[in-house]
Amino acid sequence: MSDEPAAEVDTLPPETRMLPTETRAPVAASGWHTANRRMRQSALLLLLAAMVAGFARADAAFLHLANLMSVLQSVSVVAILAVGVTLTLAVGGFDLSIGAVAASSVMAASYAMVVWQWGALATVPMVLAFGAGVGLVNAALIIWLRIPDLLATLAMNFLLTGLQLIPTAGRSIASGLILSDGESANGVFDPGFLAIGRARLWGVVPVPVLLMLGIAVVLHVLTQHTRFGRLFYAIGGNEVAARLAGAPTRALRLCAYVISGTLASLGGLVVAARVGRGDISSGSSLLLDAVAAALIGFAVLDRRYPNVFGTVVGAIFVGVLLNGLTMLNAPYYTQDFVKGAVLVGALSLTFGLGRGRS
Amino acid sequence: MGANGAGKSTLVNVLSGVYAPDAGRMLLRGRPFAPASPADAARAGIATVHQSTQLAGTPGLTVADALMLDRMVAADAPLFLSRRSVRRAAAALAAKAGFDLPLDRDFAEIGPADRQMLAIARAVSREAAVLILDEPTASLSTREAERLFSVLEGLRARGLAIIYISHRSGDIARLADRAVVLRGGRIAADLPRPIDLSAAMTAMIGRPLAAVSAPRRADGEVVLEVRGLLLQAGGPPLDLTLRAGEVVALTGPLGAGKSRLLAAIGGAAPIAGGAMALCGRPFRPRSPREAIAAGVVLAGPDRHRSSFVPSDRPGGSVAETISLPHLRRWFPAGFLFGNRERDAATDAIARLRIRAAGPRARLATLSGGNQQKVVLARWQAEPARVLLLDEPFQGVDVGARADIVAALRADSATAILVATSDPEEAMQLADRIFVMDGQRLIPWSQADRFAA
Numbered sequence: 001m002s003d004e005p006a007a008e009v010d011t012l013p014p015e016t017r018m019l020p021t022e023t024r025a026p027v028a029a030s031g032w033h034t035a036n037r038r039m040r041q042s043a044l045l046l047l048l049a050a051m052v053a054g055f056a057r058a059d060a061a062f063l064h065l066a067n068l069m070s071v072l073q074s075v076s077v078v079a080i081l082a083v084g085v086t087l088t089l090a091v092g093g094f095d096l097s098i099g100a101v102a103a104s105s106v107m108a109a110s111y112a113m114v115v116w117q118w119g120a121l122a123t124v125p126m127v128l129a130f131g132a133g134v135g136l137v138n139a140a141l142i143i144w145l146r147i148p149d150l151l152a153t154l155a156m157n158f159l160l161t162g163l164q165l166i167p168t169a170g171r172s173i174a175s176g177l178i179l180s181d182g183e184s185a186n187g188v189f190d191p192g193f194l195a196i197g198r199a200r201l202w203g204v205v206p207v208p209v210l211l212m213l214g215i216a217v218v219l220h221v222l223t224q225h226t227r228f229g230r231l232f233y234a235i236g237g238n239e240v241a242a243r244l245a246g247a248p249t250r251a252l253r254l255c256a257y258v259i260s261g262t263l264a265s266l267g268g269l270v271v272a273a274r275v276g277r278g279d280i281s282s283g284s285s286l287l288l289d290a291v292a293a294a295l296i297g298f299a300v301l302d303r304r305y306p307n308v309f310g311t312v313v314g315a316i317f318v319g320v321l322l323n324g325l326t327m328l329n330a331p332y333y334t335q336d337f338v339k340g341a342v343l344v345g346a347l348s349l350t351f352g353l354g355r356g357r358s
Numbered sequence: 359m360g361a362n363g364a365g366k367s368t369l370v371n372v373l374s375g376v377y378a379p380d381a382g383r384m385l386l387r388g389r390p391f392a393p394a395s396p397a398d399a400a401r402a403g404i405a406t407v408h409q410s411t412q413l414a415g416t417p418g419l420t421v422a423d424a425l426m427l428d429r430m431v432a433a434d435a436p437l438f439l440s441r442r443s444v445r446r447a448a449a450a451l452a453a454k455a456g457f458d459l460p461l462d463r464d465f466a467e468i469g470p471a472d473r474q475m476l477a478i479a480r481a482v483s484r485e486a487a488v489l490i491l492d493e494p495t496a497s498l499s500t501r502e503a504e505r506l507f508s509v510l511e512g513l514r515a516r517g518l519a520i521i522y523i524s525h526r527s528g529d530i531a532r533l534a535d536r537a538v539v540l541r542g543g544r545i546a547a548d549l550p551r552p553i554d555l556s557a558a559m560t561a562m563i564g565r566p567l568a569a570v571s572a573p574r575r576a577d578g579e580v581v582l583e584v585r586g587l588l589l590q591a592g593g594p595p596l597d598l599t600l601r602a603g604e605v606v607a608l609t610g611p612l613g614a615g616k617s618r619l620l621a622a623i624g625g626a627a628p629i630a631g632g633a634m635a636l637c638g639r640p641f642r643p644r645s646p647r648e649a650i651a652a653g654v655v656l657a658g659p660d661r662h663r664s665s666f667v668p669s670d671r672p673g674g675s676v677a678e679t680i681s682l683p684h685l686r687r688w689f690p691a692g693f694l695f696g697n698r699e700r701d702a703a704t705d706a707i708a709r710l711r712i713r714a715a716g717p718r719a720r721l722a723t724l725s726g727g728n729q730q731k732v733v734l735a736r737w738q739a740e741p742a743r744v745l746l747l748d749e750p751f752q753g754v755d756v757g758a759r760a761d762i763v764a765a766l767r768a769d770s771a772t773a774i775l776v777a778t779s780d781p782e783e784a785m786q787l788a789d790r791i792f793v794m795d796g797q798r799l800i801p802w803s804q805a806d807r808f809a810a
Binding site: 238243246 | 624626645646647649650651656658663664665666667668670671672673674678682683685686689692693694695736
């Protein structure tokens with residue numbers, strides 16, 4: 001990345017910030033330090049490349065375009081959600097409601113099309129507005145009622161997980177659903193809507209992958225190359241300092257939560273369009289997978305702070321690993337264990353090993 | 359004594375066992391002394407009180423608990439403790455050392471002066487032979503510092519050797535029997551009592567210090583008028599007029615309302631009444647954002663808390679620190695492309711003589727004085743009408759202080775209001791000085807200035 005600082009200026013451990021005086025004169029990095037740092041910066045990317053090479057060696061089919069697209073498609077929803085979490089992490093918050101937002105978006109989209117018989121053009125904006133609305137409520141709880149981020153969004157997660165069950169009395173939504181008044185709902189999923197999850201560009205690149213890449217690029221530019229991103233990080237790093245420097249801290253934090261909620265509902269739309277029914281159990285693992293991707297992202301390039309590029313690489317990393325292991329006939333029930341192991345490894349890389357560099 | 363980076367803290371760390379010396383040896387009470395760890399040094403009788411006294415106790419513990427903490431973690435400590443037994447032992451300890459401490463208060467509630475006393479009491483309770491204090495008066499008011507000095511004199515009379523590290527020449531003159539000046543890791547001067555302060559300063563920065571600046575005649579136009587301002591309901595009304603090109607200092611004890619007044623003018627704290635006018639127009643900022651838009655900028659106390667983003671995140675370089683409040687003006691399209699940010703930092707580095715590897719150097723790699731210059735550079739990067747600086751010289755050595763003073767006094771377009779609890783800093787810096795006490799402003803007349 002072109003915006004990485006020169007290696008020699010960032011060799012003091014973060015703890016040094018708190019030391020009173022004297023010890024903070026610029027320190028020239030030794031060759032070993034530079035090498036060590038370069039190693040840690042590229043560790044995850046090298047590991048990813050090694051994994052791809054290894055899986056390709058084990059089975060040439062792994063590298064087929066169709067398989068690579070299927071890997072990307074499998075991580076697209078998690079990556080979209082994880083980018084939202086990354087943004088809330090950047091402002092010093094944490095959005096734990098995204099899993100439930102995505103799940104209830106699946107239900108909302110299905111309900112709109114099956115029961116209300118809406119088309120895609122009405123359903124998609126409604127669901128995205130729902131996600132943005134949840135983000136607004138989160139922000140209101142956090143900013144005006146001053147509930148700690150984790151607690152507010154955890155409560156919202158709980159609330160939405162329950163709320164999505166109420167309109168259908170706990171049943172999944174498909175055409176022919178019997179409503180509480182005894183009538184059956186005969187709406188169908190709009191084919192235009194299903195295209196969001198199933199269509200491919202030039203018959204190759206699935207729409208969810210395009211969405212993921214588009215969102216990643218836009219939010220990467222937003223966080224790394226605009227003043228809004230700078231202010232997001234400033235608020236997350238030191239809200240007092242950001243406020244005293246004239247940043248509209250409340251508006252920006254609100255923005256982060258609204259974007260996070262909107263992205264989560266977009267993730268829900270993709271799931272609904274792919275599955276083609278409103279499954280009440282969809283989205284149950286999305287939250288933890290997205291949080292894991294965002295945290296693995298800390299270790300990518302050894303940035304040690306939430307960043308969009310790292311988050312997307314983190315999601316792809318997990319996707320490649322799971323796809324490869326499945327190809328090698330690893331049982332499905334080992335998947336969570338593998339994800340957990342990757343997360344522990346990445347966090348050790350970020351926090352543990354990095355401290356040895358002083 | 360010594361400027362930032364002179365090696366004072368390193369020396370302390372060697373004495374107290376944090377670092378091992380590269381060469382040479384130490385003798386303590388005539389015997390070779392080579393501590394393997396801070397605990398080892400403490401057992402041998404080296405008591406160290408670091409600059410940050412936050413660590414002297416823990417919120418939730420009383421002062422008595424904190425005082426007895428070392429005893430509690432000792433291997434032979436009793437398993438069961440009652441509040442009363444701890445209180446009794448702590449009282450005995452405090453009485454023996456001649457300390458007057460609020461034993462029953464929670465550590466979180468006590469002020470910096472009591473925390474300092476507590477840290478000293480904890481350190482000397484272990485039969486110390488040498489007491490090392492690193493900048494103990496950095497966050498104390500004059501009266502609190504006086505209390506500290508009398509405690510230290512008591513300890514000295516009991517035969518304790520005290521190493522007292524300070525930037526403040528007033529402290530040294532008041533207290534020291536001998537002053538050793540460090541510069542660049544070497545002893546630059548060793549001065550007996552009475553200590554020749556100007557020689558000490560010269561040795562410290564390696565060149566003579568510019569004389570105290572002569573007050574200029576205030577004939578600039580009136581920029582800010584404060585009339586009947588109430589910092590809190592029922593408080594005394596405050597009047598203050600600032601003119602372009604003058605530097606006004608507020609001094610006085612902690613808690614007198616200096617920071618509060620600056621925050622009120624800078625939009626960071628609400629006011630209870632009164633009115634302000636900026637260049638003749640009513641001015642009542644509801645947030646720092648509004649104040650900054652009107653050209654009234656505030657650099658808060660404690661730069662790490664009020665100005666800096668962590669160094670390892672975006673926004674943590676010298677250039678990014680300077681540009682933070684100006685992003686909207688410098689990058690109206692939103693995208694951070696172009697050299698505006700880097701050029702501003704390069705200018706500031708040259709103008710303020712900031713010692714940094716370059717505009718992209720992370721802030722944590724700079725010394726305290728250079729970090730403070732970056733704060734000043736931030737608020738001088740765009741023309742301001744009123745510049746408010748709260749304790750701008752905390753942890754700043756004399757050399758950097760002189761550079762900052764020069765930069766402030768060279769600014770002829772801005773009205774500058776500085777709060778400092780050190781009267782000497784005020785005298786070095788200001789055209790006019792007010793003493794603030796109990797939220798009241800008392801002009802410090804010329805006569806007092808020269809008598810002081």
